[in-house]
Amino acid sequence: MFDAxxxxxxxxxxxxxxxxxxLSAGQAAxxxxxxxIGMALGAFVWGTVADRVGRKKAFAAxxxxxxxxxxxxxxxxxxxWFVLFRFLAGFGLGGCIPVDYALVGEFTPxxxxxxxxxxxxxxxxxxxxxxxxxxxxxxxxxxxxxxxxLVMILPALLVFLVRLMVPESPLFLIQQGREADARKVIDDMxxxxxxxxxxxxxxxxxxxxxxxVGALGEQLASLWRYSAKVTLVSWALFFTIMLVYYIxxxxxxxxxxDAGYEQARAFIMTGAMAAxxxxxxxxxAWLVEKTGRKWLxxxxxxxxSFLMAGLAALLDVPAAVLPLVLSFGFVVQVAIPVLYTxxxxxxxxxxxxxxxxxxxxxxxxxxxVGPLVFVAWLVPVMGLVxxxxxxxxxxxxxxxxxxxxxxxTRGRELEVTEAA
Numbered sequence: 179m180f181d182a183x184x185x186x187x188x189x190x191x192x193x194x195x196x197x198x199x200x201l202s203a204g205q206a207a208x209x210x211x212x213x214x215i216g217m218a219l220g221a222f223v224w225g226t227v228a229d230r231v232g233r234k235k236a237f238a239a240x241x242x243x244x245x246x247x248x249x250x251x252x253x254x255x256x257x258x259w260f261v262l263f264r265f266l267a268g269f270g271l272g273g274c275i276p277v278d279y280a281l282v283g284e285f286t287p288x289x290x291x292x293x294x295x296x297x298x299x300x301x302x303x304x305x306x307x308x309x310x311x312x313x314x315x316x317x318x319x320x321x322x323x324x325x326x327x328l329v330m331i332l333p334a335l336l337v338f339l340v341r342l343m344v345p346e347s348p349l350f351l352i353q354q355g356r357e358a359d360a361r362k363v364i365d366d367m368x369x370x371x372x373x374x375x376x377x378x379x380x381x382x383x384x385x386x387x388x389x390x391v392g393a394l395g396e397q398l399a400s401l402w403r404y405s406a407k408v409t410l411v412s413w414a415l416f417f418t419i420m421l422v423y424y425i426x427x428x429x430x431x432x433x434x435x436d437a438g439y440e441q442a443r444a445f446i447m448t449g450a451m452a453a454x455x456x457x458x459x460x461x462x463a464w465l466v467e468k469t470g471r472k473w474l475x476x477x478x479x480x481x482x483s484f485l486m487a488g489l490a491a492l493l494d495v496p497a498a499v500l501p502l503v504l505s506f507g508f509v510v511q512v513a514i515p516v517l518y519t520x521x522x523x524x525x526x527x528x529x530x531x532x533x534x535x536x537x538x539x540x541x542x543x544x545x546x547v548g549p550l551v552f553v554a555w556l557v558p559v560m561g562l563v564x565x566x567x568x569x570x571x572x573x574x575x576x577x578x579x580x581x582x583x584x585x586x587t588r589g590r591e592l593e594v595t596e597a598a
Contacts, residue, residue, distance in 0.1 A: 245331050250263045310446060462516050
């Protein structure tokens, strides 16, 4: 929820700070770009940390780093420091999704895993919509861009809940050779269900790998050794699908304002786009175990990308804008939770955090650099409509790669180690 809120906040801050500090479009684009590049760096760094020292420790640390630098950003008065602090806040928040998808997936039985991981993304549209609606109210009431940013200090409170209430993943503990700790977590879970205890055997594991300076490179090399096809497909899907989504999330308010819509209405429509996505997540959670991951992802990813091209073509037709905004918000939020579920299932435990983390990092790079290229270069040359057609063609290419090179993961048991 807070990840979505913060990414959506870039779409609020760009037009506000563009006016406040008299920024050009290229300068304003760095607000979102710095934040998302920070998220890209955080995604693979924290994913690797989670694979080496544990999901729980990494998750708590990401939240703390994010909250501290978000507060610092709210206290700045110029674009230079603000961009730096948004980058550092993004570095913290970027690690949350790779770590928590690994953690939740490893606690969930395989017959429910697709539904649970997909439904977990229901908090994304709630966060994005909350950002749009609350920011519109705060700015309209007090007119201060800092207030929407200060709301994002709240995730720091989650650190204490994580430390007190969330156990470490038994699969991670097994993979690290910490059998006694893994049994303690498993036995406690069994006890709380009320079922009688029974004997069970844990699989053999290799010698655990420590967290070192070279761990990032080692994990990256291991991903490609494990399966170059899986890694290529994961990166291509994350890059293209999230590029389209982040352009919409960050720049739709600006596109609407430039087309003549009032600022508050533009924020509210972007919030509505996110809010209707909750229905998309519900549909995704219902379908993902019925259709499998690949076909559902293929259809919805392509459809959502070309809905944005249609919206761009009809921005001057008010009656068409809201239906297209809502349609895109619904369809893309079927695709994204299925994408997250699918990629988190493609790797074994020793690579799950870093596998998802590196794929997520690629998407954040696309989301950071892509809109900058899109707004500063593509749109002035090709126009908004054809620029979205280009991004749609990229999505189609990634889907073709997936259908040809990656396996279906529905019903697969999560592997503990690569050797298993």
